[in-house]
Amino acid sequence: MSKLEKLNNIDRRIIYLIIAIAVIVPFFIPMGLPIYVSPPVKNVHEYIDALPSGSVVMIGFNFGPSTMPELYPMCVAVLRHCYSKNIKVIGVCLHSEGATIADNAMRSTAEEYDYKEHEDYVYLGFKVQPVAVILGMGEDIAIPFPNDYTGTPLSKIPMMKNIKNYNDIELVVDFSSGLSTDWWILYAGAKYHQKLAVGCTGVMVSGLYPYLNTGQLIGIIGGLKGAAEYENLIEQEGKATLGMKVQSIAHVVIILIVIFGNAVYILLLRQKRREGVKN
Amino acid sequence: MTLIGLWIGAALTLCIYSFLYKDNPFFKFAEHLFVGVSAGYLLTITFHDNFMPYIYEPIKSIFTDGKYGEIQIIIPTALGLMMFMQFTHKYGWMVRLPFAFMMGYYAGASIAPNMQADIYEQIRGTAMPFGSLDSVSVIVNAIIILIGVICTLLYFFFSKEHKGILGGISKVGIIYLMIGFGAAFGYTVMSRISLLIGRIDFLLNLPLIRSFLPQ
Amino acid sequence: MKKRMPIIICLIMGVFTLIQPFIPHPSFNNVFKGATRWVYVMGVFATLIGIGTLARLHIKRIARKSNGWISSIVVFIGFFVTAGVGIIGGKKSDLFLWIFNNINASLESAMFSLLAFFMASAAYRAFRARTFEATLLLISAIVVMLGRVPIGVFLWQNIIPQALVDRYPFFPEESAEWLMSHIAMTSRRGIMIGAALGAISTSLKVILGIERSYLGSNE
Numbered sequence: 087m088s089k090l091e092k093l094n095n096i097d098r099r100i101i102y103l104i105i106a107i108a109v110i111v112p113f114f115i116p117m118g119l120p121i122y123v124s125p126p127v128k129n130v131h132e133y134i135d136a137l138p139s140g141s142v143v144m145i146g147f148n149f150g151p152s153t154m155p156e157l158y159p160m161c162v163a164v165l166r167h168c169y170s171k172n173i174k175v176i177g178v179c180l181h182s183e184g185a186t187i188a189d190n191a192m193r194s195t196a197e198e199y200d201y202k203e204h205e206d207y208v209y210l211g212f213k214v215q216p217v218a219v220i221l222g223m224g225e226d227i228a229i230p231f232p233n234d235y236t237g238t239p240l241s242k243i244p245m246m247k248n249i250k251n252y253n254d255i256e257l258v259v260d261f262s263s264g265l266s267t268d269w270w271i272l273y274a275g276a277k278y279h280q281k282l283a284v285g286c287t288g289v290m291v292s293g294l295y296p297y298l299n300t301g302q303l304i305g306i307i308g309g310l311k312g313a314a315e316y317e318n319l320i321e322q323e324g325k326a327t328l329g330m331k332v333q334s335i336a337h338v339v340i341i342l343i344v345i346f347g348n349a350v351y352i353l354l355l356r357q358k359r360r361e362g363v364k365n
Numbered sequence: 366m367t368l369i370g371l372w373i374g375a376a377l378t379l380c381i382y383s384f385l386y387k388d389n390p391f392f393k394f395a396e397h398l399f400v401g402v403s404a405g406y407l408l409t410i411t412f413h414d415n416f417m418p419y420i421y422e423p424i425k426s427i428f429t430d431g432k433y434g435e436i437q438i439i440i441p442t443a444l445g446l447m448m449f450m451q452f453t454h455k456y457g458w459m460v461r462l463p464f465a466f467m468m469g470y471y472a473g474a475s476i477a478p479n480m481q482a483d484i485y486e487q488i489r490g491t492a493m494p495f496g497s498l499d500s501v502s503v504i505v506n507a508i509i510i511l512i513g514v515i516c517t518l519l520y521f522f523f524s525k526e527h528k529g530i531l532g533g534i535s536k537v538g539i540i541y542l543m544i545g546f547g548a549a550f551g552y553t554v555m556s557r558i559s560l561l562i563g564r565i566d567f568l569l570n571l572p573l574i575r576s577f578l579p580q
Numbered sequence: 581m582k583k584r585m586p587i588i589i590c591l592i593m594g595v596f597t598l599i600q601p602f603i604p605h606p607s608f609n610n611v612f613k614g615a616t617r618w619v620y621v622m623g624v625f626a627t628l629i630g631i632g633t634l635a636r637l638h639i640k641r642i643a644r645k646s647n648g649w650i651s652s653i654v655v656f657i658g659f660f661v662t663a664g665v666g667i668i669g670g671k672k673s674d675l676f677l678w679i680f681n682n683i684n685a686s687l688e689s690a691m692f693s694l695l696a697f698f699m700a701s702a703a704y705r706a707f708r709a710r711t712f713e714a715t716l717l718l719i720s721a722i723v724v725m726l727g728r729v730p731i732g733v734f735l736w737q738n739i740i741p742q743a744l745v746d747r748y749p750f751f752p753e754e755s756a757e758w759l760m761s762h763i764a765m766t767s768r769r770g771i772m773i774g775a776a777l778g779a780i781s782t783s784l785k786v787i788l789g790i791e792r793s794y795l796g797s798n799e
Contacts, residue, residue, distance in 0.1 A: 096704070098701040098705075099385065099386065101697070101700050101701045101704055102385045102697045102700070102701065104700075105561075105696060105697055105700045106697075109558065109561050109562060109565050109696075110565055110569070113565070113566070113569055119730030119731060119733075119734050120730055120733055120734065120737075121730055122730070122733055122750045122753040124753065124757055125757065150688060151684065151685035151686075151688040151689050152560070152688045152689060152691070152692035153560070153692070154563060154685070154689060155559050155560050155562060155563025155564070155566075155689070156556065156559045156560070156563075182406070182407050182410050182411070183403070183406065183407075183684070183688070185410050185414065185671070186671070186677065186680050186681075189672075211414045212410055212414050212415075213414065213415060213620065214411065214415050214620065214623035214624055214626070214627050215619050215620055215623035215626075217471060217474070217475075218470070218471075218616050218619040218620060218623070219620075221474060221616055222613070222616045222617075222620075225609060225612070225613050225616075226613065229613055229616060229617060230616075230620060232418050232419075232422075233418050235414070271482055272475070272478035272479060272481075272482045272483070273474070273478055275482060276477075276478040276481040276482040276486075277477070277478050277481075277601055287556045287559075288552040288553065288554075288555040288556030288559065289549075289552060289553050289556045291552050291760070292545065292548050292549040292552055292760060292764050292765075292768060293549075293768055293772075295760055295761055295764060295765035295768060296487055296490065296765055296768050296769040296772055297482075297486075298761070298765075299490050299761065299765055299769075300486045300487065300489065300490035300493075301490075302482060302486055308552070309552065309555050309556055309559060309728075310555065310559040310562070311555065311728050311729060325563075325566070329559065329562045329563075329566070330729065330730050331730075332558075332562050332565075333555065333558055333559065333562065333729050334729040334730055334731030334732075334734075335731070336558045336561075336562075337554065337555070337558070337725045337726065337729050337731065338726075338731060340554055340558075340700055340703060340725065341722055341725055341726070343700060343703060343704050344703050344704065344707050344718070344721075344722075346704075347703070347704040347705065347707065347708070348707070348708060348709050348718075351708050366678065370678055370681065370682035371682065373682050373683065373686075374681075374682040374683070374685070374686030375686075377683065377686050377687050377690065378686055378687075378689075378690040381687065381690035381691055381694065382690065382694070384694065385694070385697055393648070393651050394651070394654055395687055395690075396651075396691075397651040397652070397654040397655045397658070398654050398655075398657075398658045398683065398687065399658075399683075399684070399687035399688065399691065400634070400655050400658070401654060401655035401656060401657060401658025401659040401662070402658040402659070402661075402662045402679060402683050402684045402687070403684060403688070404631050404634055404635075404655075404658075404659045404662075404663075405658060405659040405660070405661065405662025405663035405664075405666065406662055406666065406679075406680060406684055407627065407631060408628075408631055408659075408662075408663045408666070408667070409662065409663055409665075409666025409667055409671055409676065410666075410671060411624060411627045411628070412666075412667050413666075413667075413670070413671045414671070415620070415623070415624045415627070416624050419617075419620050419621050419624055420621055420624060437614065438617075438621060440618070441617070441618035441619075441621035441622050442621055444618070444621075444622055445621055445622045445624065445625030445626075446625065448622075448625045448626060448629050449625070449629070449632075451629070452632075452636075457796075458582040460796070461582070461585075461586035461794075461795045461796065462585065462586055462589060463622045463625070463626075464586070464794055464795070465585075465586035465587070465589040465590040465593075465794070465795070466589050466590070466593055466618070466619075466622065467619055467622055467623075467626075468590055468593075468594075468786055468794050469589060469590035469591065469592065469593030469594040469596075469597070469786070469787060470593045470594075470597050470615060470619055471597075472590070472594045472597075472782075472783040472784075472786040472787050473593060473594035473595060473596060473597030473598035473600075473783070473787060474597040474598075474600075475779065475780075475783050476598055476780055476783050476784070477598065477601055477602075479776045479779050479780050479783075480776070480780060482776075483772050483773065483775070483776030483779075484773055484776050484777065487769050487772060487773055488773070490769070491769065506762055509762055509763070509766070510762060510765075510766050510769075513762075513763065513766030513767060513769075513770070514766055514769050514770050514773075516770075517766065517767050517769070517770025517771065518770045518773060518774060520770070521770070521771075521774050538770070539713055540713070540716060541763060541766055541767040541770075542767045542770075543713040543714070543716045543717045543720070544716055544717070544720040544759065544763045544764060544767065545720075545763065545764040545765075545766070545767030545768060546717055546720075546767075547716065547717035547718065547719065547720025547721040547723075547724070548720050548721070548723075548724045548756075548759055548760055548763070548764035549764065550717070550721045550724075551720070551721040551722070551723070551724025551725040551728065551756075552724060552728070553699065554699060554703070554721070554725055555725070555728060555729070557693075557695045557696040557699045558696050560689070560692050560693040560695065560696060561693040561696035561697075563689060563693065564689050564690055564693040567686075567689070
């Protein structure tokens with residue numbers, strides 16, 4: 087096997103090692119990179135910023151530990167923004183593994199702003215059959231959520247006294263790693279005309295741009311970069327901002343890997359053509 | 366306990382990463398432990414957050430609070446229990462009833478929203494820019510979007526062979542699709558690397574490890 | 581009866597939820613709310629069925645001592661310990677949260693983070709500019725990969741001539757954004773419209789009983 091063929095069929099573990107180094111080393115390199123805020127993220131920030139004090143925002147925590155590195159920082163950033171604006175927050179979870187994460191996020195962030203549970207925020211917990219839950223909340227939130235996560239009936243929660251359904255909610259921000267975004271758009275957005283914004287993983291971003299273009303979504307916070315942009319807007323550096331230098335270096339390394347792979351392929355093709363001509 | 370937990374988490378993470386070298390018993394152990402713990406977690410959350418408020422408490426309130434209106438919960442509970450009949454031969458057909466109910470519910474509920482959100486709004490979004498052509502860039506962008514939508518849709522029209530005019534339109538559609546897939550791949554790379562960053566950040570911030578590393 | 585009853589139920593429910601948004605009468609809405617509550621109840625059992633199916637698979641493996649049956653014992657240990665602690669101690673008990681945060685969360689995060697390695701390996705091996713379309717895909721991916729991280733702007737502002745940087749200070753980010761919101765968005769829109777038409781026709785077939793795959797293998 088020639089050197090080029092060996093390079094073309096390189097042991098995958100060498101590539102794994104390169105990626106591991108590309109991700110670990112930048113943690114120790116001091117690097118300040120400018121963060122440009124994209125329009126989709128700015129739209130979400132501006133919308134929440136313009137909400138009057140006492141408005142109600144519903145946040146959907148529809149992700150599990152697998153996508154926490156991307157979605158948890160943006161969740162926390164949006165919660166901090168809402169709490170700093172004295173906006174009431176209702177948390178719901180349509181993904182079973184997000185139930186505990188959501189409780190932790192709402193509670194720990196509320197403590198920073200002296201927010202009181204049941205008066206300033208309420209976490210309703212996880213329910214099965216997400217589409218039916220979204221449809222049910224359009225009629226009455228108490229149908230899918232008779233109690234909150236602590237087991238308190240909604241009728242006994244002071245904050246929920248004047249909140250019946252989507253008509254009383256200014257914005258729903260869905261943090262999602264899967265299909266829940268489509269369901270919110272189809273059922274809450276199309277049927278009940280609820281204003282929606284989304285925080286999603288990078289994989290989902292390109293599929294949501296058609297909804298952004300039509301105004302069905304007011305904005306998208308996409309991936310770790312989106313989370314870093316939101317942290318930049320609320321002027322609170324978090325895990326996402328710190329991860330940007332690592333992300334940047336890793337992207338450059340992957341681009342170089344792809345270019346190298348293509349260069350080896352082209353050289354190998356030329357070599358085979360020359361050998362073919364000789365024969 | 367917290368410290369032990371962190372180190373157990375780190376050890377399990379390394380068991381998973383050992384798969385990168387080759388498949389081994391540590392990875393298999395970690396993989397199957399994950400399946401079991403996830404199922405146990407799902408059962409717990411379903412029990413506390415769904416079974417209790419939707420089934421147990423309404424039925425209990427019939428007897429303790431006299432809420433006789435809740436007796437209608439018996440019907441979906443019975444339908445739900447029919448789902449377990451799939452494990453028997455003789456009464457296995459009963460599982461069709463609750464599934465038919467749910468399938469009908471969702472199928473009917475999805476038609477109008479799909480039509481509104483994914484067809485009507487998307488066509489409106491394609492045509493809308495032509496209503497306010499106030500600069501060259503707006504006109505160019507509007508035309509690019511219109512051509513892209515039509516060509517992409519026609520690419521997926523397989524009832525006629527892609528020759529002649531349709532062939533040319535399909536080729537333009539492929540160009541748009543390839544650029545779109547490339548952009549999606551770019552975002553996928555970002556997403557996957559982010560997940561790895563999260564785990565490496567966890568490992569590098571372990572209590573003893575952190576003290577040895579440069580800040 | 582065994583075949584006809586489910587099809588009739590599906591038809592009634594499908595027609596009901598299809599016309600419900602267009603009939604704003606309170607009685608109709610009350611029936612819809614009731615039907616929605618019924619779906620929640622049945623959904624609980626559907627989740628339990630999913631867990632039961634998993635348990636059945638691993639019980640069979642242990643009973644037959646098939647390949648990897650010891651791993652199935654690990655599954656059951658994890659399942660019973662977690663479920664036991666959670667159901668008896670409560671979902672907010674310290675031990676249950678400890679198991680979730682240190683075992684479940686760690687394992688799940690680690691498992692999904694493996695994708696970064698596999699993606700890089702696949703990118704090296706398969707991402708070849710063999711044709712014009714593949715080259716377009718590659719260029720588009722590089723534009724987005726550089727444009728959507730801060731280093732793209734950093735390199736642009738430090739390598740490119742100052743006159744161009746002054747005119748377009750954030751060119752990589754803005755070009756990635758334009759690509760996403762005009763070209764990539766357009767291709768997704770075309771796919772979305774086609775998929776929606778397919779979804780609507782499938783829903784109609786399910787309601788009308790033409791599509792019966794949900795009834796099981798005998799249909």
